[in-house]
Amino acid sequence: ETGVTQTPRHLVMGMTNKKSLKCEQHLGHNAMYWYKQSAKKPLELMFVYNFKEQTENNSVPSRFSPECPNSSHLFLHLHTLQPEDSALYLCASNLQGGEPHEQYFGPGTRLTVT
Amino acid sequence: GQNIDQPTEMTATEGAIVQINCTYQTSGFNGLFWYQQHAGEAPTFLSYNVLDGLEEKGRFSSFLSRSKGYSYLLLKELQMKDSASYLCAVMDSNYQLIWGAGTKLIIKP
Numbered sequence: 001e002t003g004v005t006q007t008p009r010h011l012v013m014g015m016t017n018k019k020s021l022k023c024e025q026h027l028g029h030n031a032m033y034w035y036k037q038s039a040k041k042p043l044e045l046m047f048v049y050n051f052k053e054q055t056e057n058n059s060v061p062s063r064f065s066p067e068c069p070n071s072s073h074l075f076l077h078l079h080t081l082q083p084e085d086s087a088l089y090l091c092a093s094n095l096q097g098g099e100p101h102e103q104y105f106g107p108g109t110r111l112t113v114t
Numbered sequence: 115g116q117n118i119d120q121p122t123e124m125t126a127t128e129g130a131i132v133q134i135n136c137t138y139q140t141s142g143f144n145g146l147f148w149y150q151q152h153a154g155e156a157p158t159f160l161s162y163n164v165l166d167g168l169e170e171k172g173r174f175s176s177f178l179s180r181s182k183g184y185s186y187l188l189l190k191e192l193q194m195k196d197s198a199s200y201l202c203a204v205m206d207s208n209y210q211l212i213w214g215a216g217t218k219l220i221i222k223p
Contacts, residue, residue: 043157043201056210100144100205
């Protein structure tokens with residue numbers, strides 16, 4: 001399997017549920033990202049992991065909790081979400097260091113919070 | 115603050131040429147990226163400009179003017195499959211990508 005994969009592709013959850021999103025890359029990249037994409041809005045960077053260490057947390061609510069067990073896997077744990085958290089959640093990866101490198105994106109998880 | 119502006123939506127005809135503009139105001143500059151995103155799919159990388167001028171890649175070209183804080187993506191010989199959103203993103207001084215909201219391009223026969 002190549003590229004960046006994400007599971008599940010679609011998720012519907014209630015506000016009291018706990019769920020996790022999974023991202024996997026087999027590109028040999030050392031940085032991974034979580035983005036939130038809402039309709040007609042810019043991509044919002046949520047978390048960055050560089051060499052498995054979190055380097056950015058752009059004021060994301062604590063109901064979103066990332067986990068990066070190794071450089072190939074990234075999780076986003078969700079609990080007690082709000083309806084406004086409904087969006088497309090994209091994972092991306094790239095090589096950090098030296099010249100800027102493009103990010104490779106997964107297909108996203110379409111999340112609906114009811 | 116940091117800001118990326120691009121038109122919300124554009125319409126063009128199959129076989130024609132279209133130019134999608136992007137203006138930016140960021141804290142520092144380490145390059146500008148263009149991505150294509152088809153509905154329901156992942157964004158895919160199109161181009162990267164860090165020096166002024168035009169970069170050509172087949173039917174797609176990207177232009178950058180750092181002094182004007184301006185870039186455009188030029189699509190020639192438009193095909194129906196080019197219907198997609200086009201995202202402009204600037205890498206700032208902290209090597210963070212600042213994203214525009216995207217331009218939805220509609221191609222008509």
